[in-house]
Amino acid sequence: xxxxxxxxxxxxxxxxxxxxxxxxxxxxxxxxxxxxxxxxxxxxxxxxxxxxxxxxxxxxxxxxxxxxxxxxxxxxxxxxxxxxxxxxxxxxxxxxxxxxxxxxxxxxxxxxxxxxxxxxxxxxxxxxxxxxxxxxxxxxxxxxxxxxxxxxxx
Numbered sequence: 001x002x003x004x005x006x007x008x009x010x011x012x013x014x015x016x017x018x019x020x021x022x023x024x025x026x027x028x029x030x031x032x033x034x035x036x037x038x039x040x041x042x043x044x045x046x047x048x049x050x051x052x053x054x055x056x057x058x059x060x061x062x063x064x065x066x067x068x069x070x071x072x073x074x075x076x077x078x079x080x081x082x083x084x085x086x087x088x089x090x091x092x093x094x095x096x097x098x099x100x101x102x103x104x105x106x107x108x109x110x111x112x113x114x115x116x117x118x119x120x121x122x123x124x125x126x127x128x129x130x131x132x133x134x135x136x137x138x139x140x141x142x143x144x145x146x147x148x149x150x151x152x153x154x
Contacts, residue, residue, distance in 0.1 A: 001067050008060040015053035022046045087142070091134045095127050 022045060025032065029039050114122075 012056040
């Protein structure tokens, strides 16, 4: 689409240049020894050239609008994707903190009397439950904000 837009700009510029040359020819027909039929034909060519120039300008404007609309759609899709990735990041952020603490010696000090399979199983289960609860809370929070924004728009 960008190449087509550039081509339309070059085409429009060429038509404008042709219009300048044709207008100079029309301004001094006696220097060129033009007959009345040739002058009439030159007038018709000037009119056709002006119409083609206007049409190229309209097409260029429409194509520019389409490219802007496409950019807006892509931007909107990117915003939705980033929102989803942010939600995933928020869910895993506290889990990463807890897992980091669990990998340190402080956690093994806290679970000294419990066997490691039970301690790490309980730790993993706690992380799964915390992740699930965070996911549910974020889902309710996002739904509430979307319904509030929907009422404001409507």
